[in-house]
Amino acid sequence: MKKKSLLVLMIVAGFSMSLFAQGRPQVPAYLKNYAVTAQYNKQFKGDEPVPQVNIPYAPMNEKIFHNQPIGNTEYDIQSNKSIDSRIYLYPDGTIGATWIRGTGTLADRGTAYNYYDGTAWGTQISRIETVRTGWGSYYPFKNGEIVISHSGATDLVMNKREAKGAGNWSQTYIAAPTGLEMTWPRVVTVGDTIHVLSAHGGDNPYQGVGTAIVYSRSTDGGNNWTHSVLPGMDADAEQLSYSADIYAWAKPKNGTLAFIVGNMWHDVFIMKSTDGGDTWTKTVVFEHPSPFTFDTGVPLDTNYVCDGLVALEMDNSGKLHATFGVVRIMVEEPSTEQFSWFPFTSYLAYWNEDMGTIYDLDMETTEIGIIGWLMDLDNSGIIFDNWTSGAWEQVPTYGNHGLVSQPQITIDDDNNIFVTFAHLNENQFSYAFYRHIWATKSTNGGDDWSEFSELTGGDDYDLIECVYGAMAKNTDDYIHLIFQADGGPGNALQDESHTQWENEIIYMKVLKSDIGVTSYDIHEYNTINSVTVYPNPASDYVNVNIVSPISTNAVITISNILGQQVYAKSIDVKVGSTLVPINVNNLPAGLYMISLQADGKYLNTQKIIIE
Structure with a gap:
């Protein structure tokens, strides 16, 4: 035997790279009702041990990318949830880009950096910091640049230099108040003022809020700081708990600051300031049907909610535009700290300030804009008809990211809106399905959206996992982005889908006029x-x-x-x-x-x- x-x-x-035009296909009942059990609030700081691999797999082919590889990493988690925009296009055509990098035992983990001088990319700096860090967030600072990262302790690590692309980095620390462990930072700057969002990484609540989101500000270039849990996000507002990486800044414009927060367990909302961060107003984008389930102990039926991956941008009139992933979830018994989520119900939502608060995200009945969905890429009439029913390992989740998610949004000087996202492709499969990066655009303020363009099509990306796309918040004739290219679906450190190996960080630029219009070799499915x-x-x-x-x-x-x-x-x-x-x-x-x-x-x- x-x-x-x-x-x-x-x-x-x-x-x-291909253009795909198709009406939104129906999700068959057996896919819609397929659920995965997950653990509540499992989040990575970067000090976890390298796990044993559950699914044996070896890369099947090596690829040479036409688009520019600018670095590498074996540490293959670039975010728990929302993707930080770690690339910046400067007005003179130069570009700075960062990512989380680590190799081997990952003792060398930190913020890797590369710079495009207008002619060519340089050699990657393997780590900016002098100590082990993670989650480096990058932004221009006056005539130079700034990177803020976490160290796994209480304080944040800040590196600055006076000129972009050149010179030595100067490292200092942003001291945390007593009881606060600042982790998973996001930074933007306006003149001498530095604005930082982070989340409390300690086990106990901070100011009564679990994994509290903290706003930190320095008005003197980083010498002195104030830290606060903003009104509307605090315990007084009955905000009981948050999570890592569920927030994202819009690019500051015309004196206005704004950021978005969203997750499976509470409202999606925007905080906006028109006075440099002195005061903030809260706008609810989506009102959750039963918030903070695991804090209140109230079960949650099969509701559609934000998957925790959010992005925000501001147009030239000051109007805010948001996009986020949506997925259906269920919590039968909150005391178990487990929940079920339904990956094949994923879609990408779009919202702007003209829409008001949304109360329903069910794909069939919602009033929110739906700008991305699972596509029937083999034109069989049924999405994922090649999926082995119940085979969870065929669908890497990246910590419960939707199958249409990881959104980025930018708006150009003509108020054209560009959105990129990761999509699980049914026609890319080895032991599991691969994600590729797609794009869509709106030229009329979000009222209508183009057909989908697959940015990572072609032989170079065949059987390559393309994830964690980070798009620059400004454009020229092109959109500019970086992403992580992996030889296998999922990741080693989070999904445990394959062994730890080297991933490439790829820089890509795409003509804005081609998105949704032109195809370089339309794929014959x-x-x-x-x-x-x-x-x-x-x-x-x-x-x-x-x-x-x-x-x-x-x-x-x-x-x-x-x-x-x-x-x-x-x-x-x-x-x-x-x-x-x-x-x-x-x-x-x-x-x-x-x-x-x-x-x-x-x-x-x-x-x-x-x-």
Whole structure:
């Protein structure tokens, strides 16, 4: 009797930057109701041990990127939730960019940096700080630049230099008040004034609020600081608990400051100041049906809520525009500190100040703008028809990020709005589905939105996980962004989806006029509609049934976990159904990968147990 082994059928499609036009497809009931159990408030500071890998996987191919690699990292969590805009395009065409970097045991973790001098990118600085840090937030400061990061202790670490791209960094600390552990910072500046958001990383509440969000300000270039939990975000306003990385600044304009806060467990709201941070007003974007479930002990039915990934920008008239991920969740018993979330219900919401407060985020009934959704990329009529039902490991979650999420937003001088987001692509699959980065735009103030453009299409990004996109808050003829390119879906430190290895940080610029309009080589999506592998479990034979609307030639190969090919067969795929029986009785027990290749491209994935 053979031992049970896992056989993986791998069929993956390559494509270039593409344009995708499609009405929003219906989510089938079996996908809509598929739930994943998660732990409440699991958040990373960066001092956690490197975990053991639960899912064995090795990268299948090396890629050379046409877009510019500007650095690397083995530390592959760039944020718990919302993505900080760690790239800045200066008026003279130079660019500064930062990311979290660490290697090996991650003892060297800190803020990596690179600079584009108008002609070329330099060599990455592996760590700006002199001590181990994380979550470095980058912004211009007067004629130079500033990076604020956390050290895992109470204080924040501040590095400044007088000229951008050159000179030595000067390191000091932002001292925390008693009882406050400042963590996960976000910074913006206006003249000599530095504005910082952070969250309390200690186990006990700060000023009565769990993981309190703290606003810190220095009006003298960082010499002296004030720290406060703002009214409307404090215990007096019955705000019971927050979380890491659930906040994002808009770029300050015309004397106005604003930031957005949103998570699964409370309202999505905006704080706005027109007097340099002296006073703030609160605007509720989405009113949560049952906030702070785990604090109040009140169960939460299957409601649509913000997934904790938010972005905000201000147009030239001062109007605020927000985008955030949405997903459905349920809490049956709050005392367990566990909840269920439904990843295939994900979509990307859009809001502006003309809309007022939203009370319902159900995709079918909401009045909020829906500007991104799970796409039927193989045009089969059913999204993720190649997903193995119940196979949670095929859908990396990044700590409960929606499958359409990680949004960034910027608005140009003509008030055109650009949004980028990560999307789980059904036509990119090895052992799990890969995320790619997409974009859409509005040229009329958010009333209408373009078709979707896939920014990370093409052979260079085939079977590459493209995540944590950070877009510059200003533009020229292009939008400018950086993202993390990973050889496998998910990450090592959070999802434990694969082993720790080197990821590239990629810089990309995209013509604004091309987004939603022009395609560089529009992708020809899969012609094969579906592939079914049965029986499951199997012992002697595996049947591969291929359904295709056209006749084509294909090759089926089987490889072991070392990548050694143990089986290959050329087949003629006919119109309709083609059944291919494969004798697996002579294969040693173990993990295998079956590939179906047509026209030089891989096409999809299934799983089967061999007994």
